[in-house]
Amino acid sequence: MRKTALSLGLFAAFLANAQSIKTTIDLVNVKDDKVAVTMEFPKMKSGDVKFHFPKTVPGTYSEDDYGRFIEGIKFYDNKGSELKYTKVNDNTYALKNAQNLSKISYLVNDSFDEETDTSKHKAVFSPSGTDIEQGKVYMINTHGFIGYIDNMQDVPYQLVVQKPTDFYGTTALVDQDKSESTDTFTLANYAKVTDSPLMYTKPDYITFNAGGMELVLGVYSPTGKYKAADFKENLEKMVIAQKKFLGDMNTNKKYAIMLYLSGGDGPKIKGFGALEHHESTSVVLPEMMPKDAIDKTITDVVSHEFFHTVNPLKTHSEEIHYFDYADPKMSQHLWMYEGGTEYFANLFQIQEGLINKDEFLQRIGEKIANSKNYDDTMPFTVMSKNVLKAPYKDQYRNVYEKGTLLAMCLDIELRKLSNGEMGYRDMIRKLSQRFGENKPFKDDKLIDELVTVTGYPQVKDFYTKYIAGNQPTPYADYLNMVGVEIQKQDSRPIFWFIKNPNQTGFDDKNNAFAFDESSALSPFAKSIGFKITDQVLALDGKTVDIKNVQDFISYTQTIKDGQNVTVTILRDNAGKKDKMTLTGKAILDKMTTETLKFKANPSPAELKLQSQWLTGKK
């Protein structure tokens, strides 16, 4: 393994001798949590120069405008004189007659510090954001630090990170110099730059081999609560299971995991989750989580990111292959890129024995319940294609709910059609053999390709009705085929702020109930003008206390239909929170819960299909 890495490093060093863009990130002389970056260019291809930071990066499906975090930008010619420029928008600078442009310098602010103030711009999802905390941690999502010039995206970058000698950078990249004070990397093009995050901290990392792959896990735990070694056992088990599930669909020889735990006196961020890259993933979770919960989240989330190596990282449409950072075009197929990936992240756990049958079914049941917060008649392909815009962007998170269920139903459909011989994984495997890293498919031809690789025209019927069409997918019918029934139960009428009380969260800074923005408001909340982003401080003067939640719930159970109620809330007002009261008459609402159960007496055909579904065996 070491040998492979060394030879790769050498090859990259040869590339560096060709014309490259030398980019230096200075983590030594950091002032006011701003990092200086300089970029030195080979000869310009034209005098009309456009320099950009990305508006969007692959995998985030949102417009984040990374140029917002740049200040003090200067453009120099080869004699060291400053050149005039025009700032076109947050992300783009234009220069005329700049054929002698040779250097750009600027300062980078981080996005983590801005997350809590969303008055001017929606927050960047933390795992694709940047954090600069002098002496503690530098989360370098490269797209937030490094820009590109139009028509020069294919020029190699030589990245030099000047670092404190006692800092270590977790990354999948191979350092080509021996110095303790610099790390040098060569990247083939700008896409490779944005595919390669780095996290610099005081060293806390482990490396190990699992499933035939070299892994590095670097951890930043601000209070020192956790060490990287704490997570090794679980991670190792997960990776072995995952590599076995994927077989020849994944060829990774190495993978880097950057785990940033948020807590202590660090920035108050809330975008927990992870972002995928070919050879790494950046993960952000709260440090307050217990170890078991972090282990479970690593199994769910890191596996999800690793499954992305199948698609969209390897197998994808032209929109992703020729990604336009300045004016991104979206694909129609988030049902496969995100939904199929999330399905894999659950299916491998049951097939490889990390969870049991009932736990798997419970997860599917939760996805059905969560999917009800979204518009079930909005065609998934239309939502996907337009996901950067309203009203589609608010439906994005349904990719993890309905998207998963679409992949599951297609899996069952295929198994039924093929007498258990073929499932969703087999279809994706065949698709990845037909296309791949350097051969994108045409976005609107995907369904025909899927018919070709499976040999089943019925796949197109499924697609036309439930993925590209507006028909809700009949989950009960598909689950019935694998011997699963849905049991419905009505609760007695309850008083609450959202339809499904299970989706209530808690903000420990404000001591208030907070709700997921995708949750549906209860009829009462709607009637008093409550907004889903409001937080609940008190009800009829009874304050929310996380240690005595049961007392609060008991009080709500005494409330009768039509009774006058006063709710004290915090409402977001241009970044600050206003305390307000809302009053109205209580409306009690029934909640219908659906529980998925394996049938007590499934038919032999159902049982056979169920076994093929849950084991992946033919």
Ligand SMILES: [Zn+2]
């Ligand atoms: Zn994903």
